[in-house]
Amino acid sequence: MYKCANFSIEELISKNLFNKIKAMGLSPEYAWRLFSPDALKLIDKIRDYYDTKIFINTWKWDGELNYCGYREDGCPIGTWTSMHRRGCAFDLHFDNVDTWYKFKDDKLGAYDAIRQDMLRHKDALFPELTGLEANDGIARIHVEGGTNRRMILFEG
Numbered sequence: 001m002y003k004c005a006n007f008s009i010e011e012l013i014s015k016n017l018f019n020k021i022k023a024m025g026l027s028p029e030y031a032w033r034l035f036s037p038d039a040l041k042l043i044d045k046i047r048d049y050y051d052t053k054i055f056i057n058t059w060k061w062d063g064e065l066n067y068c069g070y071r072e073d074g075c076p077i078g079t080w081t082s083m084h085r086r087g088c089a090f091d092l093h094f095d096n097v098d099t100w101y102k103f104k105d106d107k108l109g110a111y112d113a114i115r116q117d118m119l120r121h122k123d124a125l126f127p128e129l130t131g132l133e134a135n136d137g138i139a140r141i142h143v144e145g146g147t148n149r150r151m152i153l154f155e156g
């Protein structure tokens with residue numbers, strides 16, 4: 001089992017799942033074992049390398065993001081084949097992405113630049129990266145790790 005240094009468990013599971021686990025009398029920390037350790041290592045490394053705040057789920061702070069990490073049974077978002085359902089995928093929202101990457105008012109362009117940067121550094125820095133979703137018009141990056149397969153870059 002691996003626990004992230006840079007993210008709390010509330011950022012990686014939905015509010016619903018968090019409450020379900022607590023209702024079972026378990027610590028929410030139990031949820032760490034739902035994830036691929038390699039996928040958790042990947043997002044820790046991404047956070048360290050880019051050295052900027054990265055949001056995944058934000059419900060803990062009354063934000064809208066709730067299914068950007070693990071998607072449990074009954075989750076209304078996405079398909080059953082999604083790697084989010086296997087604890088291998090995360091949707092990353094970088095803080096101030098347009099200013100940080102000098103793409104004024106162009107968040108999608110900034111995210112594309114980050115994707116290219118991730119691919120350039122994959123072998124050296126992000127060996128756990130196994131999937132990266134292309135720009136589908138949404139301001140975030142979908143990353144996958146620990147899926148036990150060769151790297152794929154796919155359309156959204």
Ligand SMILES: [Zn+2]
Binds near residue numbers: 089090091142143
């Ligand atoms: Zn995703």
